[in-house]
Amino acid sequence: MTNLCTSTFSLKNPSSIETYLSQDGYSSWKQIISKQIPKSEVITIIKESGLKGKGGAGFSTGLKWSFINSSDQQKYLVCNSDESEPGTCKDRDILRYNPHAVIEGMLIASYAIGASVGYNYLRGEFIGDQWIVFNKAVKEAYEYNFIGENILKSNLCIEIVPLIGAGAYIVGEETAMLESIEGKRGMPRIKPPFPAVQGLYGKPTIINNTETLATVPYIIKNGSEWYKNLGVNDSDGVKMFCMSGHLNKPSVIEAPLGVPFSKLLDECDGVLDNKKLKAVIPGGSSVPVVKGEDIMETPMDYESLMKIGTMLGSGGIIIMDESTCMVSVLERISRFYYAESCGQCTPCREGTGWLYKTLVKIRSGNGDQSDLDLLNKVANQIEGHCICALGDAAAMPVISFLKHFWTEFEYYVDKKQSMVI
Amino acid sequence: MTDAKHIFSENMTKEIDLIRSKFPKDKSKSAIIESLLIIQHDNNGFLNDELIASLANYLSIQKIDVYEVATFYSMFNLKPVGKNTISVCTNVSCMLRNSDDIVSHIEKRLKIKIGESTKDNKFYLKDEMECLAACNGAPMMQVNHINYENLTFEKVDKILDEIAND
Numbered sequence: 001m002t003n004l005c006t007s008t009f010s011l012k013n014p015s016s017i018e019t020y021l022s023q024d025g026y027s028s029w030k031q032i033i034s035k036q037i038p039k040s041e042v043i044t045i046i047k048e049s050g051l052k053g054k055g056g057a058g059f060s061t062g063l064k065w066s067f068i069n070s071s072d073q074q075k076y077l078v079c080n081s082d083e084s085e086p087g088t089c090k091d092r093d094i095l096r097y098n099p100h101a102v103i104e105g106m107l108i109a110s111y112a113i114g115a116s117v118g119y120n121y122l123r124g125e126f127i128g129d130q131w132i133v134f135n136k137a138v139k140e141a142y143e144y145n146f147i148g149e150n151i152l153k154s155n156l157c158i159e160i161v162p163l164i165g166a167g168a169y170i171v172g173e174e175t176a177m178l179e180s181i182e183g184k185r186g187m188p189r190i191k192p193p194f195p196a197v198q199g200l201y202g203k204p205t206i207i208n209n210t211e212t213l214a215t216v217p218y219i220i221k222n223g224s225e226w227y228k229n230l231g232v233n234d235s236d237g238v239k240m241f242c243m244s245g246h247l248n249k250p251s252v253i254e255a256p257l258g259v260p261f262s263k264l265l266d267e268c269d270g271v272l273d274n275k276k277l278k279a280v281i282p283g284g285s286s287v288p289v290v291k292g293e294d295i296m297e298t299p300m301d302y303e304s305l306m307k308i309g310t311m312l313g314s315g316g317i318i319i320m321d322e323s324t325c326m327v328s329v330l331e332r333i334s335r336f337y338y339a340e341s342c343g344q345c346t347p348c349r350e351g352t353g354w355l356y357k358t359l360v361k362i363r364s365g366n367g368d369q370s371d372l373d374l375l376n377k378v379a380n381q382i383e384g385h386c387i388c389a390l391g392d393a394a395a396m397p398v399i400s401f402l403k404h405f406w407t408e409f410e411y412y413v414d415k416k417q418s419m420v421i
Numbered sequence: 422m423t424d425a426k427h428i429f430s431e432n433m434t435k436e437i438d439l440i441r442s443k444f445p446k447d448k449s450k451s452a453i454i455e456s457l458l459i460i461q462h463d464n465n466g467f468l469n470d471e472l473i474a475s476l477a478n479y480l481s482i483q484k485i486d487v488y489e490v491a492t493f494y495s496m497f498n499l500k501p502v503g504k505n506t507i508s509v510c511t512n513v514s515c516m517l518r519n520s521d522d523i524v525s526h527i528e529k530r531l532k533i534k535i536g537e538s539t540k541d542n543k544f545y546l547k548d549e550m551e552c553l554a555a556c557n558g559a560p561m562m563q564v565n566h567i568n569y570e571n572l573t574f575e576k577v578d579k580i581l582d583e584i585a586n587d
């Protein structure tokens with residue numbers, strides 16, 4: 001619907017540097033260099049554009065960049081291409097169809113924060129496709145001297161380095177990613193200190209999501225007002241929405257923030273086999289579920305989703321039709337968090353285990369009313385008591401599934417079978 | 422680079438050196454993950470004690486450092502597995518599109534349970550597969566890290582036939 005990160009997607013050889021250049025690619029980077037736009041000005045443009053992080057938390061990107069410890073020492077940029085939040089499948093498309101936007105965004109961000117190295121950390125499972133495409137793109141950009149030593153004869157040196165993981169959801173958490181780059185197990189760090197002060201190898205580091213960074217060149221090129229005006233209220237600009245689940249045509253759609261949910265649904269040709277919409281998880285499996293009827297006319301922006309008790313998260317929108325058994329979906333989600341908890345914090349390690357085991361018990365027909373109360377109690381004890389947000393992410397689905405579909409859970413413990421089958 | 426004991430080919434050491442050069446001089450540990458991936462690939466898809474000790478020696482780091490990485494990340498196998506790795510995503514978006522039926526179909530066809538390798542050692546059906554970031558192509562699987570999406574039983578049969586005959 002609106003093409004920034006997706007602007008090359010439908011072109012021939014979308015990932016090649018020639019294609020990107022034909023779309024005026026690298027013009028922002030060239031402009032910054034030729035006009036010697038000061039770092040602080042770049043940060044101001046990004047701040048004023050209202051760009052918010054697209055990795056899940058929605059934090060102001062310009063503000064984050066301004067936190068960088070400006071003392072004269074080595075600094076790093078890290079691009080988070082770990083994309084592992086269930087329901088999210090946008091960064092993989094940017095990496096394979098528009099990798100040069102990621103590279104240009106990384107260059108601009110590195111410049112703005114004073115980093116001489118930008119690492120892009122791709123999840124291990126991207127090794128067969130995106131990893132190859134992205135490495136080739138980096139090589140091309142080196143050949144054009146957009147990256148490397150003495151960039152476009154400016155004396156500026158920035159290296160862009162692709163890295164690959166080896167399978168671990170938790171590594172998507174920014175400090176776990178830093179641990180992983182340091183060659184350790186991916187265990188989140190206690191904050192503070194924040195990465196902008198003490199990050200990779202103890203040096204000031206900024207971590208941004210792939211989509212966030214790929215958006216940056218378009219903002220520099222068209223200006224902060226332009227980007228801001230694409231969105232609504234405090235939700236400036238655009239977002240990639242990953243529409244999956246019970247749809248006739250599951251799709252990744254880039255659209256202005258504030259686009260009505262019903263419009264995204266139409267773009268996917270509606271609910272699969274024209275069944276009734278039952279429930280939606282609008283921001284990846286970590287955010288609260290809502291009832292279909294409550295989201296139908298909701299504009300997809302940060303504030304509107306907050307009003308109906310959920311979040312925009314990563315933009316992974318999971319659609320469930322009337323045939324969906326909410327008890328089995330929650331059991332599956334709980335298995336995920338149980339499996340992926342790194343185990344450092346007792347409430348998370350023990351709590352995710354309890355949640356999953358209790359749901360297995362209910363699903364196997366051995367649960368009773370007290371198990372439903374136990375679920376609520378355990379979920380509430382995890383929330384807010386952990387080092388990283390995985391604990392909350394495990395708790396929120398449980399609390400919201402029980403809240404909106406209580407009768408279905410009660411039916412299950414009563415009749416020892418699903419209400420929908 | 423170092424004369425410590427290792428069993429890598431010259432090609433392999435060149436590749437490891439290249440990975441090593443991505444990081445600051447004193448940060449050898451950073452090279453573990455990517456090195457293990459290529460070492461595993463070169464060794465029929467699994468790691469063993471000798472390879473892990475070799476990498477530790479080659480990078481002049483502790484063996485335990487390499488083990489910590491090798492045991493933490495799900496893509497590393499510390500036991501031999503079938504030649505072609507099949508990973509079927511069973512997370513929510515795929516589950517809603519019947520990924521569990523795809524798993525059962527493969528189990529029946531290959532006469533193994535999830536987590537096992539076939540007798541002829543051609544296939545390994547990986548367990549505990551989480552979202553592979555291809556949710557709009559659900560149900561989906563990776564075979565040797567290549568994506569196959571919008572799966573049907575027929576499609577799965579065709580893919581497995583082709584790989585088996587390769």
Ligand SMILES: Cc1cc2nc3c(=O)[nH]c(=O)nc-3n(C[C@H](O)[C@H](O)[C@H](O)COP(=O)(O)O)c2cc1C
Nearest residue numbers: 053054055080082083084172173174208209212389
């Ligand atoms: C458990 C967990 C998993 C996460 N996974 C990802 C991920 O796969 N990709 C991502 O960009 N951010 C992920 N995040 C968010 C990152 O910690 C971080 O906020 C983000 O990369 C910052 O980039 P942004 O400000 O551009 O969104 C995750 C957070 C948590 C707690």
Ligand code: SF4
Nearest residue numbers: 342344345348386388
């Ligand atoms: S909340 Fe869970 S995943 Fe996060 S650090 Fe603690 S134990 Fe690890």
Ligand code: FES
Nearest residue numbers: 510515553555556
């Ligand atoms: S849920 Fe299967 S690829 Fe995302």
